[in-house]
Amino acid sequence: MPKDVSRRRPHTRAAVLKAALEVFAEHGFHAASIEQICERAGFTRGAYYSNFASKEALFLALFDEHSERIVRRLAESIDALPAEEHTPAGIARLASRVEPEERDWYLVSTEFTLHAIRDPQAAWVLARHDARLRAEIARGIELVLHRAGRELTVDADRFARMIVALREGGLAQSYVEPSALPPGTLERDFLAPLLESCTRPTGGTGQPPPQADQPPA
Known part of the structure; x- marks a missing residue:
């Protein structure tokens, strides 16, 4: 070339x-x-x-680009979170942030998800992209909880699924009724009590845990 x-x-x-x-x-x-x-x-x-090669391949490239941006912002937000904000309420405020450009991605990803529900092959591929993003979200949740001196009492992947469901379900309602339910409201209102009910104190120092080996790309 x-x-x-x-x-x-x-x-x-x-x-x-x-x-x-x-x-x-x-x-x-x-x-x-x-x-x-x-x-x-x-x-x-x-x-x-x-x-x-196709519009589907183009969407998946968009998905990976968006995922990388989300993971980067999550890591930066966790690192910038003051020590006094290492609480369920502080974590909920962090998770409730919604960037203005998120609306376009929500429209595109929701339509492709519906396509994947109808198409088993598309569903298989999308599920694997979702899993990689969810693993990063779970890792971020466990890290910030460790700094808060808490740990999950439920499976981290399952909890990440719940966070995604809360986020996506909340945005669906917010984009229909933005005045009644501004984006991020449900996370801000309900994530803290959810964290309280699904975590317990560790009695640790709140220092970051040793970094696990990163999975192969």
């Missing part, structure tokens, strides 16, 4: 991903066409297909 093509590829891929998120959010995953995405990105179909 020529060097100039190799250098351009990350830029092309990033531009297509950005355009795809916008077009998917505006028109829907199924209604959006490759032509609309290429036009928005300013590239040809050839440039598109040199990076993505």
